[in-house]
Amino acid sequence: MTMNIELLREVQRGILKEPKRYNQGIWTKYNDANHCNTAGCIAGWASAIDLGLLNDADKLKSVYAMKEKSVTALAQEALNLTFGEKSKLFYAEDWPIVFWPFTAFGSGSLHGPKWLQAIVAAIRIEVFIRSKGRL
Numbered sequence: 415m416t417m418n419i420e421l422l423r424e425v426q427r428g429i430l431k432e433p434k435r436y437n438q439g440i441w442t443k444y445n446d447a448n449h450c451n452t453a454g455c456i457a458g459w460a461s462a463i464d465l466g467l468l469n470d471a472d473k474l475k476s477v478y479a480m481k482e483k484s485v486t487a488l489a490q491e492a493l494n495l496t497f498g499e500k501s502k503l504f505y506a507e508d509w510p511i512v513f514w515p516f517t518a519f520g521s522g523s524l525h526g527p528k529w530l531q532a533i534v535a536a537i538r539i540e541v542f543i544r545s546k547g548r549l
Contacts, residue, residue, distance in 0.1 A: 418493045422543055425459040426536045428468070433532030438506050439523020455522075456535060457489035457504045464492035499547040509538055510549050 429436045440454030459468075465488070467474040478485060490500045501508045506517045506524060516524050516534045524531040541549055 415494055415496060417495055417499065417543075417547055419543055421460055421464060421493055422539055424463050425456060426539045428459055428463065429456075429532045429535050433528040436528065436532050436535055437523065438531070438535065439518065455485075455504065456539065457486045460489040460493055461485050464488070495547065499542075502547065502549070503539070503542050510541065513538060 435454070436459070437454045438456065440458070461478075462468040462474055465474065465477055467477060478488070481488065486500065486504055489504070490497075493503075495503065506513070506522045509517065513534065516526065516531075518525055524534055526534075
């Protein structure tokens with residue numbers, strides 16, 4: 415299984431370009447508590463970009479509902495990740511220890527100003543790519 419590095423790079427660029435739209439801890443309810451807010455977290459960015467709906471929140475919500483899959487499941491498919499890789503990338507509490515000073519333990523979100531959170535996320539994605547999903 416080869417991860418979709420091109421899409422990961424698009425997510426990196428998007429988060430760095432629009433750091434105010436990145437929030438690793440944003441979750442909202444559509445059908446259950448496992449849906450990420452539009453383009454908030456890494457999974458949200460990946461699925462929104464893959465669906466071509468990054469800037470259309472209303473349509474994106476309806477597409478998520480029609481597919482009857484969580485944002486994380488859609489992003490996992492789009493990025494071609496295994497279950498273990500999905501956890502390592504999408505859940506800040508599963509990130510390598512070097513990132514822990516930036517995470518809010520138990521909440522899945524990051525500390526600091528938005529620009530810093532975006533840089534941390536971009537570095538996290540880079541580490542994930544270079545380790546081929548092992549870290």
